[in-house]
Amino acid sequence: MRRVEVAIIGSGPAGLAAAKPLLDAGAKVLMIDRSDMLGGQLTKQTHMFFGSEKQHASKRGIDILKLMVDEIQYHENLTVLTETTVVGLYQDRVISCVKHDEYFKIQADYILVASGASEKSLPFENNDLPGVYAAGAVQTLMNVYGVKPGERVLMIGSGNIGLIVSYQLMQAGVEVPMLLEAADTIGGYLVHASKIRRLGVDIRTNMSVKRAIGKASVEAAEIWRLDKHWQGIPGTEEIVPCDTICLSVGLAPLTELLQQAGADIKYVRELGGNVPIINKKYQTSLENVYTCGDVAGIEEASSAMISGEIAGLEIARSAGYKIDNIDQHISRLHDDLTNLRNGPHGEKIRIGLEKVGVK
Amino acid sequence: MDPKNVIICRCSDVTLEDLLELFKEGYSTFEELKRIKRVGMGPCQANTCGKMVQWEIAKYFNKPLEEVPFHNMRPFTMGVKLKSIKEQADEE
Incomplete structure (x- = not known):
């Protein structure tokens, strides 16, 4: 040996x-x-x-x-x-x-x-649909290999990785309409959060993804508000059109x-x-x-x-x-x-x- | 949320519904779930599903996460071909 x-x-x-x-x-x-x-x-x-x-x-x-x-x-x-x-x-x-x-x-x-x-993952409906990525995978695709993961990304998680990857996606010409955070405050540095908010990202706390919608791949996400035990509240659902759901949940x-x-x-x-x-x-x-x-x-x-x-x-x-x-x-x-x-x-x-x- | 469409373990195709049924039958530890459903026994060796399994056990049985033991980990961390192991053993 x-x-x-x-x-x-x-x-x-x-x-x-x-x-x-x-x-x-x-x-x-x-x-x-x-x-x-x-x-x-x-x-x-x-x-x-x-x-x-x-x-x-x-x-x-x-x-x-x-x-x-x-x-x-x-x-x-x-x-x-x-x-x-x-x-x-x-x-x-x-x-x-x-x-x-x-x-x-x-x-x-x-x-x-x-x-x-x-990377941690998240249990939600249809979480195995193509278009559901972890943030590390998105960074690998984009920053190492120069490949865009999609055109319109819903980001889940407001830690520094979620905030930074949102910014990098936008630098690559990808739309990031919204970022959801399950907790009641933003997890990462406010300087990163402010930067993406200025660029138009709608940052929502106490919210998470309920369901990915799509046949062969992600076409939209159904999101909902969470109570203080991080359980979804029925009746608060909204539909966000997107082709990618990026998980940055720790x-x-x-x-x-x-x-x-x-x-x-x-x-x-x-x-x-x-x-x-x-x-x-x-x-x-x-x-x-x-x-x-x-x-x-x-x-x-x-x-x-x-x-x-x-x-x-x-x-x-x-x-x-x-x-x-x-x-x-x-x-x-x-x-x-x-x-x-x-x-x-x-x-x-x-x-x-x-x-x-x-x- | 329909638990049969929530994938917990991608490697072995175990859904949240599968876990909830096993919880109902009284299986309450990761080790038991692993033996019965192969959850966490695929190529990723619970690196993706492990935390979710732990979380679902904690939620269902109303325990803090600290009191939900993680599964036992043994070599190897990923699949290794028997042929490769044999070749190494022959050299030794």
Whole structure:
């Protein structure tokens, strides 16, 4: 069996940020991603980032990706496996992979699970009609492959992804007549919401989709008002003509590999679902298995980068590499995380982390 | 809303009506539903339907989501051809 020192599963912002300090310290790193390109969700993020300059604020996601990849891609200690899916993780730190149809196993001294998140879906009538998309799929089609998903999109969900994708659709010449939010307030940043409202998007709170209408594909959506228990109120239905219903109803941490190996997991709704129990070093309950980014709790790309850098530094230290001023460096990164989670938008995350009991 | 037109699990074609019938019969955990209806056992391994199943259980049995256990996860995360596994085993 092939042996590696550190295997990083996932090459999104968290995995990429973790690789850098490990390689700088002298560790040998294997980076595995199921896509044909590195970068995870950054590959489709054409919008400019918020946050602080240290995490590349005001640069576009796709440009941040180039910077991060440039920093590591020619490093002699880095091996990259793309188009490779990790299908199994075992307690003895063996991972099993599939690349095309080839199946193989790898033994790693350290494993960093940076597998990200999956998109949540929504139960409504005819939710399997062609034309019902998740927002991530819309971004992939439009921003990676240059394909319009439709001509007239009803957006469901007012988190930052729903707001940003609405704007990107309009930039691509697609109509977005309406955006529905089940809660009573807009979930994402008001600056994004104001921007699309100025462009004419009718943002409605306490509303959701009841039914997709159409024969072979979506021709319209029936929407309705929700009560405070998020149940539809009969008699409030309206018909919205559209050919696409785009679901942006949240993300769930992709913990399946950690759960397979028996890591301690807890359901924390504020962090998107099941999350691994971790400590401040981003160690899981499994020996020498670390985790970072959205799989440890849904936040956004800037915090994923910081958590990745911390995890990378902690693994390097645990593996015996000497790094100058590592304590100060890590404590600065924790301060950066605290700053990002300040304010009303970070409240959910702060409550969630308290439930995980991160020490 | 007609529950027979609401797809919960796309991989195994399980509708909301299927789930509600099983709830009525007394099946109340994800593990049971999985064994009886194959919900969450297809290519996506419950990554799309899992949260909806959990939500429907919570709603029907009037429990907080925190008290609805998720299903057990085992390798593999997706389909792997037996031929591929055999070839690897032969090499070993």
